[in-house]
Amino acid sequence: MEASDTQNKMRDSAFYRFISTQFDSIEAKLFLCGIILLIFYGFAILVCLLLQNGLGDKLLSIVLSSLIFGRAAGISLALALELSTFWAIILNIYIENTMVLILYPLFVWSIQGMRTFQRAERFFDSLNQVAQKYEKLLKRYGIIGLFLFVWLPFWLTGPIVGAAIGYFMRLKVWLNLLIVLSGTNLAILCWAYLLERLDSKLKYFGQNTMWVLLGIFISLATFGAIFAKFRQKGKKCD
Numbered sequence: 001m002e003a004s005d006t007q008n009k010m011r012d013s014a015f016y017r018f019i020s021t022q023f024d025s026i027e028a029k030l031f032l033c034g035i036i037l038l039i040f041y042g043f044a045i046l047v048c049l050l051l052q053n054g055l056g057d058k059l060l061s062i063v064l065s066s067l068i069f070g071r072a073a074g075i076s077l078a079l080a081l082e083l084s085t086f087w088a089i090i091l092n093i094y095i096e097n098t099m100v101l102i103l104y105p106l107f108v109w110s111i112q113g114m115r116t117f118q119r120a121e122r123f124f125d126s127l128n129q130v131a132q133k134y135e136k137l138l139k140r141y142g143i144i145g146l147f148l149f150v151w152l153p154f155w156l157t158g159p160i161v162g163a164a165i166g167y168f169m170r171l172k173v174w175l176n177l178l179i180v181l182s183g184t185n186l187a188i189l190c191w192a193y194l195l196e197r198l199d200s201k202l203k204y205f206g207q208n209t210m211w212v213l214l215g216i217f218i219s220l221a222t223f224g225a226i227f228a229k230f231r232q233k234g235k236k237c238d
Contacts, residue, residue, distance in 0.1 A: 026173050027105035034101030041098065058083065059091070065214075066095045069221040071184070072153065075191050076217055079199060080210035089192045096159055096184050100177065104163045111167070131164035139169055143179050146171075150183030153191070159184040 041063065048056030058081045066074025071092055078088035110124040138145040146169065150162035159180045166176030199209050 027108050030101050030173075030177075031105040034098050034105075037094070037098040038102065041094065062091055063095050065218075066092055067099065069218050070158070071096060071188055072191050072195075073214060073217040073221065075188065076195055076210050076214040079192075079195055080214055085192050085196050089188055092188045092192075093185050096188065097181055100159045100163055100181060100184070103160050104167075104177070107160070107164055108167060127161065127164050130161055131168055134161070135165045135168040138165060143171070143175070147179050147183045150180050151187045151190075153187065 041059070045056050045059045048054075048059060050056075058078075062074055062078050062081070065077045074092045074095065075088050078091055079085065083091070107124050107127060110121065111128065134149065138149055141148075146162060146166055149165065150159055162180040162183065163176060166180060169176075171179070195210070195213065198213065
């Protein structure tokens with residue numbers, strides 16, 4: 001009897017439903033690709049740290065900067081660490097594409113009712129609200145509006161929000177990710193070109209230009225996060 005109850009509980013669990021219904025889905029394949037890319041990046045960091053060639057610390061700091069403070073901070077840090085513009089672009093494209101491949105499937109599964117960690121649930125709930133808010137505005141402009149939304153350097157216009165909006169616009173997965181990743185990759189190229197130009201123009205004032213720009217991007221990202229948090233609390237109080 002107890003064994004039967006245990007089996008029934010396992011069948012009712014979110015993990016069991018995921019294994020039985022989502023394993024062959026396109027989201028599961030995307031998630032697996034994202035995890036493989038993440039493992040590869042982590043392995044590269046580990047190898048560089050063991051070799052003590054100074055590259056491991058750079059790779060780690062760039063990925064953390066990009067994930068926490070955004071693409072502009074990630075690119076400016078890569079340039080400040082004296083990586084070439086080419087490698088600054090490649091690394092940030094790799095990081096943002098990997099992030100989308102992992103988080104987009106998790107978002108879809110959360111919409112479909114699969115529960116994860118409490119912090120992750122709060123993140124996807126807020127992502128859901130933001131995406132539905134902008135989806136009504138962008139639906140009239142179609143895929144061009146979604147592309148511009150991801151490409152423009154405004155607050156809450158990154159690839160994760162863009163992919164979530166594409167989901168609510170009922171775009172096919174491949175089309176959604178094609179638009180979102182094209183937009184974010186072009187944005188990275190534009191940021192890298194702009195920052196390289198700024199660095200060359202402002203070198204006249206000193207050699208630490210890129211570090212100053214990095215500080216500005218981090219300050220703006222921090223201010224934006226704090227402002228959004230206070231705004232959300234204000235809405236709850238109302």
